[in-house]
Amino acid sequence: MTRYILINLLKRKQKQKRITLLIELFLSFLAFFFIFSLIVREINNTKYPLGFNYDKLYSFNPFYIGKSEDMDANHIAQKELISSIQLYPGVEAISNYNGSPFFSKGYLNPSQPVNGNGISIPAKQINLMHVQDGFGKALDLKFIEGRWFTPQDNASNIQPVVLTQNLKEMMFGNSSVIGNTIELQGEKCKIVGVCNVIKHKGDYSYPEPTLFVRIAHGDNVQYKMPRGGNGSIVTSAFLLKSQIETSAEFESELYQYLKTNHPDFQVLITPMNETRNKYIRSTILPLVITLLIITALFFNVLFGMFGVLWYNISQRKSEIGLRMAVGASKTAIYRQFITEMLLLTTIAIVPGIVIAIQFPILNILNMEPIVYVVAIISAAILIYSLVVLCALMPSSRATKIQPAIALHEE
Amino acid sequence: MITLKNLEKVYQTDEIETVALNNINLAINKGEFVSVMGPSGCGKSTLLNMMGLLDIPTNGIVEIDEVEINGWKDKKLARFRNHKLGFIFQSFHLINDLPVLDNVELPLLYRNGVSGKERKRRAQEALGKVGLSARTKHYPGQLSGGQKQRVAIARAIVGQPDIILADEPTGNLDSKMGMEIMEILENLNKEENTTVIMVTHDEKLAKRTNRIIHLFDGMQVN
Ligand SMILES: Nc1ncnc2c1ncn2[C@@H]1O[C@H](COP(=O)(O)OP(=O)(O)O)[C@@H](O)[C@H]1O
Ligand SMILES: [Mg+2]
Numbered sequence: 118m119t120r121y122i123l124i125n126l127l128k129r130k131q132k133q134k135r136i137t138l139l140i141e142l143f144l145s146f147l148a149f150f151f152i153f154s155l156i157v158r159e160i161n162n163t164k165y166p167l168g169f170n171y172d173k174l175y176s177f178n179p180f181y182i183g184k185s186e187d188m189d190a191n192h193i194a195q196k197e198l199i200s201s202i203q204l205y206p207g208v209e210a211i212s213n214y215n216g217s218p219f220f221s222k223g224y225l226n227p228s229q230p231v232n233g234n235g236i237s238i239p240a241k242q243i244n245l246m247h248v249q250d251g252f253g254k255a256l257d258l259k260f261i262e263g264r265w266f267t268p269q270d271n272a273s274n275i276q277p278v279v280l281t282q283n284l285k286e287m288m289f290g291n292s293s294v295i296g297n298t299i300e301l302q303g304e305k306c307k308i309v310g311v312c313n314v315i316k317h318k319g320d321y322s323y324p325e326p327t328l329f330v331r332i333a334h335g336d337n338v339q340y341k342m343p344r345g346g347n348g349s350i351v352t353s354a355f356l357l358k359s360q361i362e363t364s365a366e367f368e369s370e371l372y373q374y375l376k377t378n379h380p381d382f383q384v385l386i387t388p389m390n391e392t393r394n395k396y397i398r399s400t401i402l403p404l405v406i407t408l409l410i411i412t413a414l415f416f417n418v419l420f421g422m423f424g425v426l427w428y429n430i431s432q433r434k435s436e437i438g439l440r441m442a443v444g445a446s447k448t449a450i451y452r453q454f455i456t457e458m459l460l461l462t463t464i465a466i467v468p469g470i471v472i473a474i475q476f477p478i479l480n481i482l483n484m485e486p487i488v489y490v491v492a493i494i495s496a497a498i499l500i501y502s503l504v505v506l507c508a509l510m511p512s513s514r515a516t517k518i519q520p521a522i523a524l525h526e527e
Numbered sequence: 528m529i530t531l532k533n534l535e536k537v538y539q540t541d542e543i544e545t546v547a548l549n550n551i552n553l554a555i556n557k558g559e560f561v562s563v564m565g566p567s568g569c570g571k572s573t574l575l576n577m578m579g580l581l582d583i584p585t586n587g588i589v590e591i592d593e594v595e596i597n598g599w600k601d602k603k604l605a606r607f608r609n610h611k612l613g614f615i616f617q618s619f620h621l622i623n624d625l626p627v628l629d630n631v632e633l634p635l636l637y638r639n640g641v642s643g644k645e646r647k648r649r650a651q652e653a654l655g656k657v658g659l660s661a662r663t664k665h666y667p668g669q670l671s672g673g674q675k676q677r678v679a680i681a682r683a684i685v686g687q688p689d690i691i692l693a694d695e696p697t698g699n700l701d702s703k704m705g706m707e708i709m710e711i712l713e714n715l716n717k718e719e720n721t722t723v724i725m726v727t728h729d730e731k732l733a734k735r736t737n738r739i740i741h742l743f744d745g746m747q748v749n
Contacts, residue, residue, distance in 0.1 A: 120643075121636065121643065125625065125629065128625070128626065128629070129624040129625060435620065436622055438620075439620045439622070439633075440633070440637070441581075441605065441608075442579070442581055442608065442614050442620075443608070443609065443614070443633050443634040443637065443682070443686075444605050444606065444608045444609020444610070444634055444637040444638065444686070445605060445609075445636075445637045446601055446602045446605035446606070446637070447601050447605075448601075448602070449605070449637055519576075519581060519582040519583060520581040520582070521576040521579075521581035521582035522582070524581070524616070524620060
């Protein structure tokens with residue numbers, strides 16, 4: 118019977134009507150796939166914790182406004198400033214930070230793929246952070262294995278790095294990795310630790326696989342920074358962690374202290390809390406609007422598909438009457454219509470699935486493969502259920518009436 | 528072969544009751560060729576639908592081969608229609624999207640144990656009987672009215688039913704084509720001993736049958 122239906126499906130005239138239906142199903146599948154990818158991505162992202170504590174964090178940006186044009190003098194002055202802040206009461210840690218900003222979009226990727234364990238991870242999948250020894254403490258990173266950077270790393274003749282757990286799993290799976298090396302921009306790096314994943318771009322973002330590279334300078338540093346990395350340059354972006362939760366009082370006292378003791382610098386101190394609040398405000402509204410648009414799109418596609426399917430089957434009432442007259446039972450009619458619609462749907466969505474599978478394979482939208490897999494399966498389940506429903510309802514209506522009546526409906 | 532006892536059919540539509548058949552008592556014997564005549568709207572099609580088990584009577588009994596049909600379940604009815612009955616309609620009721628051969632094999636599709644090959648062979652044979660062997664791959668839209676009706680006859684006989692129910696089979700055809708159809712039905716009746724019940728408005732055709740049943744306003748008149 119299935120073979121008969123398939124052959125019949127292909128042989129039936131009025132191909133145009135079926136092609137319209139095929140295209141409708143195909144496009145609906147892609148639309149649902151797209152919608153579900155976005156939704157699943159959002160849901161998937163909420164699965165991960167933020168991974169760091171922002172309560173006691175400040176961004177700290179000193180700008181040199183002194184007279185000296187000499188870059189080295191600048192650096193020396195900045196170094197003095199940082200040493201002085203490290204001793205300031207209430208400061209827990211401070212670290213130079215060179216990476217994409219916290220609670221904000223933007224990227225800092227390596228310029229070449231990162232290689233290790235025979236695996237090459239495309240550069241755009243890796244978030245790169247150049248940091249100092251205080252950074253681990255500032256973020257309260259938890260270690261799955263190994264440790265954070267320490268001053269002893271100066272003695273290493275290979276650049277030390279720390280990986281987030283998801284990056285480590287991408288390259289090394291579940292095995293232990295301390296002491297293994299990876300290659301970053303042509304330079305060997307030694308893994309000293311694996312820490313928890315972080316969503317530094319914000320609560321609604323995806324935890325990017327992150328590679329921490331240690332910034333060190335001074336004569337006693339043995340290793341060479343990876344080529345193309347700008348970790349050797351001290352920039353004016355720092356993260357500062359206080360011992361107590363961020364407060365206006367701490368802030369203004371620190372400002373006052375710096376004004377008196379380091380007049381060559383103009384300093385900008387921003388509590389991470391504030392940055393995060395801004396981020397949440399600016400993310401929620403677009404998120405809600407996107408969700409509304411997606412919902413509208415979803416129902417649009419849904420009703421469009423329902424309409425086309427419904428029309429296709431209701432048009433065939435008299436055919437149903439005839440089939441009953443020549444001896445088809447209601448079960449046989451249902452079976453035929455459902456099989457026919459399922460076959461048609463399969464023909465329509467197979468190319469859709471082939472296209473959808475390219476997304477994780479080519480990593481087009483930079484999401485985790487699981488997101489696409491869930492989206493593909495959900496889209497397929499939704500389409501198949503709708504199709505079965507649309508095949509069942511009109512055929513059920515047609516079989517409820519007597520064949521004599523059905524025969525006269527056109 | 529077919530017996531109707533006190534048969535009544537009432538159509539209920541929006542507060543209007545139409546008594547389409549009123550106290551019909553009728554017996555049709557095996558191998559008979561019977562015609563049904565009467566003015567438009569007198570209940571001829573309704574009568575055929577009752578005999579063909581395509582609709583349920585409001586009251587009364589339908590017996591085929593001395594078996595009372597009333598209350599049969601869908602599966603049993605479908606099986607019975609498939610094996611015993613063949614239908615021919617005034618408007619042909621061919622599936623226009625399907626080629627002739629596929630239209631003809633339709634009843635066999637719903638019969639257990641008939642292979643695809645066997646279906647095609649028997650459909651081909653049935654088409655041979657109505658003189659359409661050369662048209663198997665055509666679509667209904669490419670055929671004349673007379674040819675369409677011959678396809679419908681082939682479909683009605685492909686399952687070798689005992690009874691053919693034809694509702695104005697020549698109603699949409701000119702008299703020459705109508706005569707061709709009549710001859711095919713007569714041959715079936717004579718050579719295969721198929722019982723034929725035919726609704727017609729054509730006195731000439733009716734006179735060639737064994738018996739004429741006259742209906743008027745849902746009742747049988749003599
Ligand atoms: N499905 C139906 N619903 C309501 N009334 C119907 C239906 N079918 C037939 N009738 C009515 O029943 C009567 C008999 O119809 P029919 O058997 O088709 O007559 P004929 O075939 O003799 O022209 C007519 O009055 C017709 O309007
Ligand atoms: Mg009629």
